[in-house]
Structure formats: C-alpha cells, structure tokens
Amino acid sequence: MNTYNYPITEFNPNISILSGQSFLWEKVDNSWIGTNSNYIFKVTINDSFTLDDDIVNSISFESFPPLNGWEKEFFRLDDNLSYIFNTIDDPLIWEIVKKYKGLRILRQDPFQCTISFICSSNTNIPRIRKMLNNLCKKYGEPIKLDGRIFYSFPSKEKLFKVTLDGLQECGLGYRAKFVKEFIEIYTQDKINFDELLQSDYYSAKKDLMKVNGIGNKVSDCILLFSLDKLNSFPIDVWIFNAIKHYYGNLFSFKLNDLKKMSDSLYFFISELLRDYFGTYAGYAQQYLYYMIRQENKRSWQ
DNA sequence: GTACAGGCAGTAT
DNA sequence: ATACTGCCTGTA
Numbered sequence: 001m002n003t004y005n006y007p008i009t010e011f012n013p014n015i016s017i018l019s020g021q022s023f024l025w026e027k028v029d030n031s032w033i034g035t036n037s038n039y040i041f042k043v044t045i046n047d048s049f050t051l052d053d054d055i056v057n058s059i060s061f062e063s064f065p066p067l068n069g070w071e072k073e074f075f076r077l078d079d080n081l082s083y084i085f086n087t088i089d090d091p092l093i094w095e096i097v098k099k100y101k102g103l104r105i106l107r108q109d110p111f112q113c114t115i116s117f118i119c120s121s122n123t124n125i126p127r128i129r130k131m132l133n134n135l136c137k138k139y140g141e142p143i144k145l146d147g148r149i150f151y152s153f154p155s156k157e158k159l160f161k162v163t164l165d166g167l168q169e170c171g172l173g174y175r176a177k178f179v180k181e182f183i184e185i186y187t188q189d190k191i192n193f194d195e196l197l198q199s200d201y202y203s204a205k206k207d208l209m210k211v212n213g214i215g216n217k218v219s220d221c222i223l224l225f226s227l228d229k230l231n232s233f234p235i236d237v238w239i240f241n242a243i244k245h246y247y248g249n250l251f252s253f254k255l256n257d258l259k260k261m262s263d264s265l266y267f268f269i270s271e272l273l274r275d276y277f278g279t280y281a282g283y284a285q286q287y288l289y290y291m292i293r294q295e296n297k298r299s300w301q
Numbered sequence: 302g303t304a305c306a307g308g309c310a311g312t313a314t
Numbered sequence: 315a316t317a318c319t320g321c322c323t324g325t326a
Contacts, residue, residue, distance in 0.1 A: 020307075121308040127324060128307085173322025178309085215309050236307035261308090262316065289307090305326085314317075 012102025134170035178213025
C-alpha cells in the first residue's frame with residue numbers, strides 16, 4: 001500500500017462548501033455564509049490563504065448566535081485525512097485527492113439534512129436551494145448579520161404547524177407530503193437522531209427508509225452528511241455513470257448495459273464499493289462526485 | 302413546444 | 315422480487 005502524507009488539518013472551505021453536500025450557503029466577498037439549524041455560520045478566507053497555512057491563521061470562523069468551536073464539528077476537522085486516504089487503495093481516488101485537496105465531508109444538522117435530501121429527489125441543485133431558502137425565509141428566524149437578514153432553518157415545532165399548502169408554497173411540489181410526514185414522525189420521536197448516531201450504517205439506514213420520501217440514495221446522503229456513517233456510498237445518476245466508466249471492471253457483469261437503477265442493484269453496487277473502498281468509502285464517493293461535477297461544469301449554485 | 306433533472310412510492314406483473 | 319408509471323416545477 002502506498003502512503004500519502006496529507007496534513008490532518010488540510011481544509012479547503014471553498015471546495016467543501018461547493019461540493020453539493022449542503023445547499024444553504026452563499027459566497028459573499030471573501031466569506032461563505034450558510035445556515036445550519038438555528039445558526040448562521042460564516043467562514044472568511046484570508047486573501048493570502050494557501051492550503052499549507054495553519055487554518056487558525058488563514059481562515060476565520062464565526063457563528064450567529066455564537067457557538068464555540070462549531071467549525072471542528074461541522075467540517076469534521078478531527079477526521080485524520082492522512083489515515084483515511086491510506087485506507088483507500090485506489091489510484092484514481094488518490095489522483096483526485098491530490099487535485100482537489102482539502103475537500104471534506106460535512107457534519108450537518110440531521111433534521112435540516114433530512115428535509116434537504118427529501119427535497120432533492122428528481123430535481124437539481126438550484127431548485128433544491130430555492131425550496132430550502134423559501135422554507136427558511138417563510139418559517140425560520142431572522143438573524144441579522146453584516147447589515148443583512150439571514151434566516152435560520154425552521155424548528156420542528158414551527159414546521160409541525162405548517163400545513164401541506166404552506167409547504168407547497170415553498171415550491172416543494174409532491175415532496176411536500178413527504179416532508180410533512182417526516183416532520184410528524186420526527187415530532188412523535190419515532191425517528192431519533194441520537195440513537196441513529198449510535199447505530200451502525202445498516203440499522204440506521206433501515207430506520208430512515210421507513211419514512212416515505214427517503215429511499216436508497218436519500219438515506220445514504222443523510223447518513224453520510226449528518227449521521228457519521230462514513231462508509232455510506234450514495235449513488236445518484238452521476239456516480240452511477242462514473243462507476244460504469246471507471247470501475248466497471250470490478251463487476252462480473254456489464255454495468256454499461258444497465259439504464260435504470262433498481263433497489264437490489266443499488267444495494268449490490270453500493271455494497272461492492274463499500275467493500276472495495278473500505279471503512280471510509282463515503283470519502284471516496286465525495287471526491288469522485290466532486291470531480292465528475294467539475295468536469296461536467298454543472299452548476300453548484 | 303418538450304425533454305429532462307442528485308428519486309421515490311404505488312401499482313401491476 | 316422486478317418493471318412500469320406518475321409526480322411538481324424550473325430550466326435548456
């Protein structure tokens with residue numbers, strides 16, 4: 001196995017925030033400003049920022065209201081990337097890791113993350129952003145920052161009172177029903193994120209998929225981006241195409257012939273890749289995903 | 302106009 | 315188990 005010396009603290013906020021894991025961020029001058037649950041986070045990058053710098057000196061982190069040390073939690077700065085990448089024995093991933101240094105997986109608020117990815121089905125990033133921004137503006141709390149008003153993600157109590165029509169007004173379409181059902185289930189404590197954090201990947205996935213609107217891909221995103229399941233390997237149409245292109249040889253049958261993704265095929269492919277990439281397959285997925293989106297120049301915003 | 306987009310559930314086979 | 319179809323709505 002090769003070894004790659006990767007500074008543990010290596011972190012590129014631009015790439016990490018742009019990578020499509022989280023939808024409520026916008027670039028304002030040298031800063032990124034984004035919503036996570038009750039907080040507005042602000043990341044400011046010094047002009048002189050390079051990846052070799054110490055994070056403490058080159059990037060500043062603020063939160064409104066203040067929340068000490070949020071960046072460590074949110075950007076998973078304790079993840080030892082050097083260790084993680086050395087468990088992934090794959091030349092392509094290593095190439096991408098070097099090219100897109102500092103991409104990290106986020107640890108988002110599970111409630112917001114779940115609603116975000118229920119909204120993500122059968123649509124694109126700009127529209128998902130619009131839906132979620134509408135939700136925040138309509139039902140979140142205003143937070144003043146830099147002379148502008150930002151909005152928190154609405155609480156479950158607030159959203160519980162919102163009617164189906166109230167959700168539809170945010171442009172959720174047929175997903176409104178799923179979001180409503182999820183909020184009801186969550187309010188009844190039938191989904192408990194503290195428990196899911198302790199569960200293993202398979203058990204947590206099974207529980208999430210009981211919710212209408214949460215299928216294979218959506219559950220994998222929730223698990224990877226908010227519930228610490230780093231072996232989760234979400235497969236959307238982009239990743240599916242990339243797997244066909246770069247990893248077809250791992251399979252005993254011809255992936256190229258397959259057009260549609262069935263439940264059983266999804267499970268088979270993701271399980272095989274979990275086995276191939278290992279404990280941190282989710283990191284491999286994110287680097288792969290970022291690369292193909294960059295190469296296809298898809299809109300991140 | 303109409304095809305399609307980070308999927309999913311419901312129904313029929 | 316697997317295949318097929320409708321779904322909201324913005325964008326190309």
